[in-house]
Amino acid sequence: MIIVIDPEKNTRIPFSRGILTRSITTTGVDVGIAYSIATEIVKDLQRKKIKLITKEEIRKITYEKLIGHGLKDAARKYLFWHELRRLKYPMIILIGGATGVGKSTLATELAFRLGIRTVIGTDTIREVMRKMINKELLPSIHTSSFLAWKELKNLPRNVDPLIYGFETQVRYTSVGINAVIERSYKEGFNTIIEGIHLVPGYVSLNDRSFMYLISLKSPDALEARFYERAHYSLRPAEYYIKNIEEIIHIQEYLIKKAREYEIPIIENIELERSINNIMAHLMEDISKRLKERGIKLKIE
Structure with missing residues (x-):
């Protein structure tokens, strides 16, 4: 068994190929390739009969493996996320979007990539x-x-009834959402919140929060997602398809609000592409915020 030593925390834990695979996937590398690289590293350590290794040594070996596979950009990203974990930089990631665009799936996958344990849906808060x-x-x-x-x-007269009703629901639900954001901020732990009620202007953003709006412009694609979702949940597709025009109208409203507040809009055509887009935005925003605070990451 290979034991990983963390001198700073004075801990010793068994080496995990799964954890290393996950950390490599933060770079946008396909999970299959990430697992293959992690396996190579395990075999190299076993061949050299290494029983004890530090986290920093694993980082260096992984970086060199990525370079060796011609994945220079991935290697740089790997160092970025490694440094961020070292700095214990807390993140509150908000993923909004209309019903059925794939928010929950994206949130779950993003949590896996970033090693975030807390994922909360605004429907849960509303419940x-x-x-x-x-x-x-x-x-x-x-x-x-x-x-x-x-x-x-x-x-009221001269209002769009659908949007007015939606905004009313959002206004009340946002009380609970903002309480969760505030607690995550004060406690300093990573959290992902996803849901339709994350509307720019109603959510309290801070220097550790990052918001994204997920969209799906094609009605046919949205309808297909409702049928797909019905396979693994108790939510009948027909209920949502019957109201698909209203759902699309709410999406148009959300896109307008996102543009007004300069929130990135991610069209969720394909899961891997959407995740990589969010990760790229996170890297850019975090680097900018750290630079403003006089903190420079060592990623070279």
């Missing part, structure tokens, strides 16, 4: 609020986002 506040007091949070307007009485 907690439903248990605490009865329907008579806040009817808009007790229904789907695209049907919230039907629960409201005395709608």
